[in-house]
Amino acid sequence: MDITFDHVSYxxxxxxxxxxxxxDDVSLRIRGGDYTAIIGHTGSGKSTLLQHLNAxxxxxxxxxxxxxxxxxxxxxxxxxxxxxxxxGMVFQFAESQLFESSVERDVAFxxxxxxxxxxxxxxxxxxxVAQVGLPETVLAKSPFDLSGGQMRRVAIAGVLAMQPxxxxxxxxxxxxxxxxxxxxxxxxxxxxxxxxTIVLVTHQMDDVADYADRVLVMDQGKLVKSGTxxxxxxxxxxxxxxxxxxxxxxxxxxxxxxxxFKFAHLPQTEGELIAALRTQLGGADHE
Amino acid sequence: MANIIDVKDLEYSYAEQKAPALQHxxxxxxxxxxxAVIGHNGSGKSTLAKNMLGxxxxxxxxxxxxxxxLSEETVWQIRARVxxxxxxxxxxxxxxxxxxxxxxxxxxxxxxxxxxxERVEAALKAVGMQEYANREPAHLSGGQKQRVAIAGVVAQQPxxxxxxxxxxxxxxxxxxxxxxxIRELxxxxxxxxxxxxxxxxxxxxxxxxxxxxxxxxxxTGTPATxxxxxxxxxxxxxxxxxxxxxxxxxTAAGLPMPNTYMxxxxxxxxxxxxxxxx
Numbered sequence: 001m002d003i004t005f006d007h008v009s010y011x012x013x014x015x016x017x018x019x020x021x022x023x024d025d026v027s028l029r030i031r032g033g034d035y036t037a038i039i040g041h042t043g044s045g046k047s048t049l050l051q052h053l054n055a056x057x058x059x060x061x062x063x064x065x066x067x068x069x070x071x072x073x074x075x076x077x078x079x080x081x082x083x084x085x086x087x088g089m090v091f092q093f094a095e096s097q098l099f100e101s102s103v104e105r106d107v108a109f110x111x112x113x114x115x116x117x118x119x120x121x122x123x124x125x126x127x128x129v130a131q132v133g134l135p136e137t138v139l140a141k142s143p144f145d146l147s148g149g150q151m152r153r154v155a156i157a158g159v160l161a162m163q164p165x166x167x168x169x170x171x172x173x174x175x176x177x178x179x180x181x182x183x184x185x186x187x188x189x190x191x192x193x194x195x196x197t198i199v200l201v202t203h204q205m206d207d208v209a210d211y212a213d214r215v216l217v218m219d220q221g222k223l224v225k226s227g228t229x230x231x232x233x234x235x236x237x238x239x240x241x242x243x244x245x246x247x248x249x250x251x252x253x254x255x256x257x258x259x260x261f262k263f264a265h266l267p268q269t270e271g272e273l274i275a276a277l278r279t280q281l282g283g284a285d286h287e
Numbered sequence: 288m289a290n291i292i293d294v295k296d297l298e299y300s301y302a303e304q305k306a307p308a309l310q311h312x313x314x315x316x317x318x319x320x321x322x323a324v325i326g327h328n329g330s331g332k333s334t335l336a337k338n339m340l341g342x343x344x345x346x347x348x349x350x351x352x353x354x355x356x357l358s359e360e361t362v363w364q365i366r367a368r369v370x371x372x373x374x375x376x377x378x379x380x381x382x383x384x385x386x387x388x389x390x391x392x393x394x395x396x397x398x399x400x401x402x403x404x405e406r407v408e409a410a411l412k413a414v415g416m417q418e419y420a421n422r423e424p425a426h427l428s429g430g431q432k433q434r435v436a437i438a439g440v441v442a443q444q445p446x447x448x449x450x451x452x453x454x455x456x457x458x459x460x461x462x463x464x465x466x467x468x469i470r471e472l473x474x475x476x477x478x479x480x481x482x483x484x485x486x487x488x489x490x491x492x493x494x495x496x497x498x499x500x501x502x503x504x505x506x507t508g509t510p511a512t513x514x515x516x517x518x519x520x521x522x523x524x525x526x527x528x529x530x531x532x533x534x535x536x537x538t539a540a541g542l543p544m545p546n547t548y549m550x551x552x553x554x555x556x557x558x559x560x561x562x563x564x565x
Contacts, residue, residue, distance in 0.1 A: 042460070243460070252551060259558075
């Protein structure tokens with residue numbers, strides 16, 4: 001399932017003195033099967049964009065096509081529910097939305113809400129809890145007795161249990177410790193390898209370089225660039241102008257470049273950097 | 288210089304848990320220094336902070352702040368000297384406006400109103416938030432909220448500020464901003480900083496790093512000594528510094544690399560030299 005934006009604009013509190021532009025003439029396509037990253041500094045329109053992906057917001061102008069559903073400013077709020085099942089949203093600090101007395105009930109709540117019979121919803125809960133790497137023993141526990149990282153996994157399982165075609169993640173690693181962050185990113189990589197379409201909003205450029213197929217760059221409500229991480233991260237000056245950082249490897253490679261090292265293509269991942277350095281410095285196989 | 292914090296053989300156990308949360312924890316912190324406490328989740332970092340503020344009562348051991356032993360009698364005096372900023376900017380607001388919020392701690396201590404007004408204004412100025420004095424805290428960004436929380440601490444004129452993962456919920460720009468602010472305040476107000484953190488950039492600023500694991504102090508040392516552990520640091524709950532990761536990869540690729548810690552600039556210099564000798 002693809003999501004396509006055709007000249008989408010969105011105005012907050014339209015018609016009031018508080019009106020503000022959220023999105024400004026955005027056209028883009030998110031392809032089914034891809035791992036798409038959305039970057040941009042705070043206030044660039046990332047969250048507004050995200051809320052259009054399952055019609056939580058409707059465009060003020062232009063059209064958003066989600067699978068075979070076309071959403072415009074005139075679209076009625078009725079019958080949007082199926083979209084919410086197809087596009088699963090994991091919001092920031094998703095663990096704050098847990099509410100049930102047990103993990104099993106919390107995770108099964110979503111599918112039941114979409115009309116899945118109880119027994120089937122419980123089976124889905126069991127499967128999704130395993131998918132996010134939690135042991136079966138947590139099913140009976142209260143989600144509030146778990147650690148922060150585990151609670152976040154439960155919240156993600158709750159979205160996966162709805163079997164969405166597209167999984168949208170809004171800064172899913174914020175506030176986790178380094179080990180938790182790594183595990184979480186590996187979990188998404190595995191889901192993607194198993195065919196899950198993923199949309200990731202993040203400030204972590206290393207994660208974009210390491211995991212994403214495509215990047216969308218937002219600034220002041222506009223889509224200012226899109227492409228592969230390789231393409232988008234080539235131009236360091238342009239990124240700085242848009243208040244964005246570089247992946248760690250790219251900024252390190254720039255320092256080396258300033259000292260005479262030559263890179264045909266600015267390396268973005270550690271693997272690329274090491275390979276490039278080996279050819280310039282030799283290595284074990286050199287001798 | 289004198290030790291402003293002296294923790295000896297501290298023990299703490301939570302009632303519902305079998306393993307003690309802190310065991311034989313001892314360390315000293317020099318007045319005016321910056322100490323980072325690191326360790327993975329559940330290692331006892333926050334339990335330690337709560338003990339230092341008298342929010343939890345140790346099962347055994349002593350905590351001395353400026354030579355004063357923490358006890359039921361001294362806890363209020365000590366809390367006046369030690370301020371803490373918590374992780375979640377949204378869960379530490381009580382005031383309807385920014386200024387009210389900063390004043391809250393002073394009201395608790397019955398600071399006379401004229402002095403309170405002065406201290407609130409000075410504290411907001413110190414964190415660069417004086418223009419927001421009458422705003423609602425809810426409408427601020429994460430970084431601004433943490434600034435207000437820091438102002439609340441600064442207004443108390445403490446000797447010690449504890450940062451309990453105070454930057455972990457902020458975006459990279461907000462994080463840099465807060466770290467820079469703490470550096471500035473530390474110099475200006477002669478504070479001692481204890482930062483509980485997973486952030487490498489924050490830990491790198493410390494004079495001393497204390498590593499906690501399963502409630503025990505397993506290492507103490509300068510950032511350079513701790514960072515030189517390379518990939519072994521992952522088990523301490525910190526990221527491996529980027530320069531160390533590259534160094535390990537290059538060593539594995541058969542290049543001659545030194546064992547000591549190198550910053551990124553140091554590594555660039557080293558690689559440049561290596562390249563020019565080939």
